[in-house]
Amino acid sequence: MIRIGNCSGFYGDRLPAMREMLEGGELDVLTGDYLAELTMLILGRDRATDPSTGYARTFLTQLRDCLALALDRRVRIVTNAGGANPTALVAAIRELGLPAKIALVRGDDLTARAAELGLGRPLGAHAYLGAFGIARALEAGADIVVTGRVTDASLVIGPAIAHFGWQRTDYDRLAGATVAGHVLECGTQATGGNYPFFTEIEDLRHPGFPIAEISADGSSVITKHPGTGGAVTIGTVTAQLVYEVQDARYAGPDVTTRLDTVSLRPDGPDRVAIEGVRGEAPPPDLKVCLTSIGGFRNEMTVVLTGLDIEAKADLFRRQFEAGLPVRPAELTWTLSRVDSPDAPTQQQASALLTVVARDPDEKKAGRAFANAAVEVALASYPGFFATTPPGRAHPYGVFTAGYVPQEIAPHEVVHDDGTVEPIDPPRVHQPLEPLPGPAIPGPAIPGAGVGPTRRLPLGTVAGARSGDKGGDANVGVWVRRTEAYSWLVGLLTEDVVRGLLPETVGRPIRITRLPNLLAVNIVVEGLLGAGVAYHGRFDPQAKGLGEWLRSRLVDIPESLLEES
Structure with a gap:
């Protein structure tokens, strides 16, 4: 040893x-x-x-x-x-x-x-x-x-x-x-x-x-x-095994490892x-x-409080874009409705509107971007303020x-x-091809898919870990009881995943079953844009993607729910 x-x-x-x-x-x-x-x-x-x-x-x-x-x-x-x-x-x-x-x-x-x-x-x-x-x-x-x-x-x-x-x-x-x-x-x-x-x-x-x-x-x-x-x-070992993997064939320069054969x-x-x-x-x-500098990036988040959140966001968006002398190559807006009605604190009454600019020209993502935000500070929606003042543009990276x-x-x-x-390279090679998925196992307990159900978060019975692979994101989902696996496999179809994670709509999804680990691996292609340094979404490395999936409500057979 x-x-x-x-x-x-x-x-x-x-x-x-x-x-x-x-x-x-x-x-x-x-x-x-x-x-x-x-x-x-x-x-x-x-x-x-x-x-x-x-x-x-x-x-x-x-x-x-x-x-x-x-x-x-x-x-x-x-x-x-x-x-x-x-x-x-x-x-x-x-x-x-x-x-x-x-x-x-x-x-x-x-x-x-x-x-x-x-x-x-x-x-x-x-x-x-x-x-x-x-x-x-x-x-x-x-x-x-x-x-x-x-x-x-x-x-x-x-x-x-x-x-x-x-x-x-x-x-x-x-x-x-x-x-x-x-x-x-x-x-x-x-x-x-x-x-x-x-x-x-x-x-x-x-x-x-x-x-x-x-x-x-x-x-x-x-x-x-x-x-x-x-x-x-x-x-804990399963969680790491399904982290940042793409297929049952895990390719390396010395060996292609069959993750579907791993037993714990x-x-x-x-x-x-x-x-x-x-x-x-x-x-x-x-x-x-391959790492490169993709251009320059700038970001600003403004806070929208209380009533008329959508109208306030629309007003600031129109004012900001009208104030730009030249539109950057990329300009994206995200409105996060983290507010709640009749909130007991001001923070709980507030939503966040984020604007991100990217451009090869530092000036278009820098000074022009900042000026457009500052100039409307006293001329925009009621209660206007930002989480941080607008600043300089910074270079962003691209991974391919x-x-x-x-x-x-x-x-x-x-x-x-x-x-x-x-060091000589290996003399024997095998082209890398995806494995055909194994047959879905039959229900391990009577009525696992048709009995009484309760609408609860997926994480009630399933674990998940997620991460980045270049511009792709992976989510490995597993259950801890053998009898729950056939239900999990039946649940996590491509259509259901898109419904649970609406941000994946329009993007290719690949699903791999790993029965020995009681796991299903989901890869969402292109979710992270050009990689983590590109900062293409709120969670640029998809670290929280699995926890978002676990929080989504699904119909879980009562027979699979553990007693507290």
């Missing part, structure tokens, strides 16, 4: 977590995931401003405090904190002056070649590399492995490959480690963070970070250090076993994260996904002594 922990789920996660994990119990490897689509844009802009930056500086802060402790405990560290400039991070670690062997995994940065590869001229173009470079670095004795853009799960798969000596075609083992890596990658989301049934967890003030105990056959147990907060349960079982307090995972040959192409053949990215390991070792 190899025991792999996590101390970061994003750039900005809990700073003391590295020390907590090193001091809290036994570990073989400690991983830290610092990258996301938005983070790559931020780090790319940092590097463009200062070529010595472009990496996650908080990791260096953690390492300055904890590297001696990690070396003393013989815990090896694997991280993607190198971001857009892993070479600079390696140099900064060496300046700490401790006798650590440091390896660099590189080859993901295709920015200079983007145009010739048909990827346009983005600010950054980074391929999602696999885990075999990390494995070779560890096999050669590295204490610290720094990468740029690898898949999140590769941080866990790589140490497992090195520990067990897995080969390229050990697809089931690689897939099992992929699932463990997917559970660990977002840190405390696996131990009760952002969990829909959070009131059931005794202590969430300071949840512990997750650990995967991976065995030679690829199976694993998810756990955490004793005495830490949060919980590891079938539910309890293995004691705060221990969940993951078994039965099957894998297939990886697709022939690597996904490439590109694809290149696996052999295009020069996957390499730079060992501690400076020698460079190329």
Whole structure:
């Protein structure tokens, strides 16, 4: 067995977590995931401003405090904190002056070649590399492995490959480690963070970070250090498994993992076993994260209080647009009716009207936008005021996904002594195709679909977690009782989803069933516009989309309702 922990789920996660994990119990490897689509844009802009930056500086802060402790405990560290400039991070670690062997995994940065590869001229173009470079670095004795853009799960798969000596075609083992890596990658989301049934967890003030105990056959147990907060349960692990996935085939550069084969079982307090995972040959192409500056963005929200909300909104909209010397390329309005009649407080009597401008020209989204808002301040609807004064326009980012053949990215390991070792791409590939959905299981209890029902929030019996995949949003929905699954599958059809989530109307929806997890995954294409940095909706990362779905009223069979 190899025991792999996590101390970061994003750039900005809990700073003391590295020390907590090193001091809290036994570990073989400690991983830290610092990258996301938005983070790559931020780090790319940092590097463009200062070529010595472009990496996650908080990791260096953690390492300055904890590297001696990690070396003393013989815990090896694997991280993607190198971001857009892993070479600079390696140099900064060496300046700490401790006798650590440091390896660099590189080859993901295709920015200079983007145009010739048909990827346009983005600010950054980074391929999602696999885990075999990390494995070779560890096999050669590295204490610290720094990468740029690898898949999140590769941080866990790589140490497992090195520990067990897995080969390229050990697809089931690689897939099992992929699932463990997917559970660990977002840190405390696996131990009760952002969990829909959070009131059931005794202590969430300071949840512990997750650990995967991976065995030679690829199976694993998810756990955490004793005495830490949060919980590891079938539910918390399921919630992370359905987060930011698109299909039952979960593609990676080393293996395509069949999420429909994942089985979970309890293995004691705060221990969940993951078994039965099957894998297939990886697709022939690597996904490439393309980040660009899309233009300039400005936003203002005005408050509408009391009576005649719709008329007040219409007046301000007409006045504002008439005051614009030139209309921006995009101008969107959103009226949020959060007001209530005969409200006991002014805030409860108020609605919010938000206007957003986007344009390639900073002036059209900046000064002209601000002037149009300010000039009507004393000439508009009664009770006019804004949540914040109008300000300057700010650049916004755009994320798109590109694809290149696996052999295009020069996957390499730079060992501690400076020698460079190329990592060959996989020789066997399998085109990625969606799986046909499994047959809907029959009703597990008599009358599950036709007996007496009560109209209640879906979340009464179902959990959900949602997130972003570029411009798409996913919502994974699951139930905790086998007999409820056939009802859930029958309920969540495309038409019903559109009715429960009206913002999805007109957008393609894909629904995948994952019976082993008692889950249904919903992908809404294009809901987030051009990605999180585009800020295309009120919830730009779709983090709350699942909770909105859980709050919607549906007819639930009384036979499925648990007694209080």
